Amino acid sequence: MKLRWLGHSAFELQSDNGLNIIVDPFIQANPACPLKVSDVHPDVVCITHGHADHFGDVIEIAKNNPNLVVIANYEISIHLQKEGINAIGINCGASIKIEDIEIRMLDAKHSSSLDFKIDLPYAGNPGSFLFTFDNNLKVFHAGDTGLFSDMKFVIGEVYKPDIALLPIGNIFTMDPHEASIAAEWINPKFVIPMHYNSFPSIAQDGEQFKKLVKNSETLLPKVMETLEF
Ligand code: NI
Ligand code: MN
Numbered sequence: 001m002k003l004r005w006l007g008h009s010a011f012e013l014q015s016d017n018g019l020n021i022i023v024d025p026f027i028q029a030n031p032a033c034p035l036k037v038s039d040v041h042p043d044v045v046c047i048t049h050g051h052a053d054h055f056g057d058v059i060e061i062a063k064n065n066p067n068l069v070v071i072a073n074y075e076i077s078i079h080l081q082k083e084g085i086n087a088i089g090i091n092c093g094a095s096i097k098i099e100d101i102e103i104r105m106l107d108a109k110h111s112s113s114l115d116f117k118i119d120l121p122y123a124g125n126p127g128s129f130l131f132t133f134d135n136n137l138k139v140f141h142a143g144d145t146g147l148f149s150d151m152k153f154v155i156g157e158v159y160k161p162d163i164a165l166l167p168i169g170n171i172f173t174m175d176p177h178e179a180s181i182a183a184e185w186i187n188p189k190f191v192i193p194m195h196y197n198s199f200p201s202i203a204q205d206g207e208q209f210k211k212l213v214k215n216s217e218t219l220l221p222k223v224m225e226t227l228e229f
Contacts, residue, residue, distance in 0.1 A: 001133050007032025007223040008053055008198040011165060013201050019099050019200045023129060023141045026056035032198040032223050040064055044098055047072040048143030049112035050123025059083055069102055070138045071096060075124030085145055092127060100134035106155060108145035130159050137229055152185035164188040167195030168209050169202030176204055180212035191216045
């Protein structure tokens with residue numbers, strides 16, 4: 001599996017069989033992302049919640065890639081279906097299998113609305129995703145979240161991810177200290193921080209976060225760098 005950070009909470013995951021998944025495709029307005037929307041050609045897009053820095057460019061990506069499948073919560077999937085997009089709605093705890101990858105929606109402690117729309121429509125509960133690849137490698141994308149105890153009892157003890165992508169930016173999510181506790185509770189082999197340094201208000205020191213994480217190896221990829229697992 002190949003993993004590439006596109007800045008903020010946008011990640012591209014590519015299975016060994018070549019299935020390309022983008023989580024939270026915040027491309028065009030993402031100051032950290034050098035790509036154009038027309039540069040990305042995912043097979044699957046997963047949306048953790050409705051906020052513009054996660055919902056991102058999914059509508060334009062779907063227009064450019066007619067075979068795209070979007071996985072989101074039920075409410076966001078209905079919105080996307082009304083735009084003519086092939087969206088599948090799932091809900092917390094449920095999973096769906098796309099080719100050889102199981103995609104499960106899990107909890108996040110946050111809020112969710114379609115904040116790019118003027119009347120801020122309800123966009124269901126925010127979520128996180130657990131991706132299980134066919135070699136049983138498990139990648140957890142936490143979405144936007146605060147610390148919550150089921151990171152230990154559900155995500156850590158039941159699902160046991162190998163890699164956890166955790167927000168550390170503060171203001172909207174956990175800060176580095178809380179995220180280091182999340183890392184301890186989830187107890188993955190590798191931790192990758194996200195949702196930081198894309199805007200001045202979420203400036204954080206990745207090296208400082210690395211020092212706080214005791215039981216997992218913290219990886220600090222540069223934006224656009226590909227890691228292989
Ligand atoms: Ni958010
Ligand atoms: Mn966010």
